[in-house]
Amino acid sequence: MADxxxxxxxxxxxxxxxxxxxxxxxxxxxxxxxxxxxHVLVVPKDHFTDLAALAAADPxxxxxxxxxxxxxxxxxxLSGGHxxxxxxxxxxxxxxxxxxxxxxxxxxxxxxxx
Ligand code: AMP
Ligand code: ZN
Numbered sequence: 123m124a125d126x127x128x129x130x131x132x133x134x135x136x137x138x139x140x141x142x143x144x145x146x147x148x149x150x151x152x153x154x155x156x157x158x159x160x161h162v163l164v165v166p167k168d169h170f171t172d173l174a175a176l177a178a179a180d181p182x183x184x185x186x187x188x189x190x191x192x193x194x195x196x197x198x199x200l201s202g203g204h205x206x207x208x209x210x211x212x213x214x215x216x217x218x219x220x221x222x223x224x225x226x227x228x229x230x231x232x233x234x235x236x
Contacts, residue, residue, distance in 0.1 A: 160204070198228070207226065
């Protein structure tokens with residue numbers, strides 16, 4: 123648990139969230155400001171700053187995060203497809219520095235725009 127980290131506090135239950143899915147090492151909950159009809163965040167329960175940090179430390183654990191994201195898409199019945207985003211660093215607009223993957227779907231998401 124990292125001091126002052128919002129998503130560590132959510133995993134600990136100190137900040138409320140709407141759970142969608144949970145495994146031994148991952149937690150998935152609804153984004154407070156959804157960009158799409160389904161917008162779920164999947165996080166490792168342990169604190170890693172971003173995807174690159176977890177990839178370097180424990181690639182199998184990163185695999186668990188992506189497997190959980192795929193299960194979320196299944197649970198949310200995103201049969202038309204979905205998009206997974208992991209903002210990493212300032213140029214991406216990352217605002218919470220605890221790795222999270224956004225799982226988006228439930229409508230045609232359009233092309234990625236620059
Ligand atoms: P990012 O810009 O990739 O760092 O995304 C952070 C995401 O966290 C944003 O989409 C926010 O809407 C979302 N968010 C911030 N605070 C909360 C919260 N307490 N519960 C759920 N989602 C949150
Ligand atoms: Zn954290």
